[in-house]
Amino acid sequence: MPRRILRGTVVSDKADKTLSVKVERRYTDPLFKKTVRSSKNYKTHDELNKYKIGDLVRIQECKPISKTKTWVVLED
Secondary structure: OOEEOOOEEEOOOOOOOOOEEEEEEEEEOOOOOOOOEEEEEEEEEOOOOOOOOEEEEEEEEOOOOOOOEEEEEOOO
């Protein structure tokens, strides 16, 4: 099964080796036919503590690293 790759913005880097990344998606509401924006935060593993708040990053699914961390930052 292929691993998903998402693009988002770092919103928190306070924890050691962990980032909180906000991923925003846009879709058309089926009833009202309007474009809706929704977002979700993902806990992401950052081994080198390289990224800071506001950085645009790509994240990829991986096996669970901790209870809530199942994503890893892709090196660009």
